[in-house]
Amino acid sequence: MTTQAQTMTAQVPFAKMNGLGNEILVVDMRGRAGRVESEAAIALAADPATAFDQIMAIHDPVLEGTDYRIDIINSDGSRAQACGNGTRCVVQALAAETGRKSYTFQAPTGIISAEELSDGLIAVDMGEPAFEWNRIPLSEAFHDTRQIELQIGPIDAPVLHSPSVVSMGNPHAIFWVSEDVWSFDLERFGPLLENHPIFPERANISIARVEAADEIRIRTWERGAGLTRACGSAACATGVAAARTGRTGRRTIVHVPGGPLIIDWRDTNHVIMTGPAEWEFSGSLDPAGGQWQPAEQDA
């Protein structure tokens, strides 16, 4: 039988945060073995008080030269390779704890660095995009991924078609539209496209409208999380794809439903995403089962 003391030792601290409305739980796994289990993630996602889009679990560093290792879990319990909004939340949480502004993380997709700027915004180096079909990945060869053959809706009058595809460590498809992005039933088309056989590892699906040479508006259906108010890696993928197809320059403001993100695809080929993060409340949770309680001052 589990005693109260055992239950307490199983608890780890977390902070409920958001990045432009992308709901994030930052879980502190430092000094602990194990990981946040998918079962725990699913239970926490089902509770309206802790409902989230991604968990960002901070682990002790493994690789020399990095501060921490980050594990990313979607609300359906699947693992993700990148999460831009979540990374900003992690940096804000660590900066509040330590006073240090810059960090280097071992993320599932590789080494990423990020810093809190003097105005409080957080800049994340999201690494280099990949365009090769087998790195997205796609299930069939497309030599030009600026536009691939994929459509949804009636065959002779598709609602969405010919997306650009980009990997930001995780797979993204961007459907360009000239209408209001809110006029599309993304809740209906999102899951069909996320799970389309062309994407063997599923994909994050965005609808994007270019509004100026440096401004884009998007909505995203996230792989493993559904409709979200913000997806940082989708904003990066869209900024890159827009520049790559001649729709915009390399520095854009990408408006997600939660607000603006600055996306800068630098000459170094690295994509820098800048935006805010916000703390909501703190607590402790069991990374195996997901049972949680608020911190005393927040209870």
Ligand SMILES: N[C@@H](CCC[C@H](N)C(=O)O)C(=O)O
């Ligand atoms: N919200 C994230 C992206 C999260 C990962 C995604 N759902 C996936 O499975 O690839 C972001 O801000 O980048």
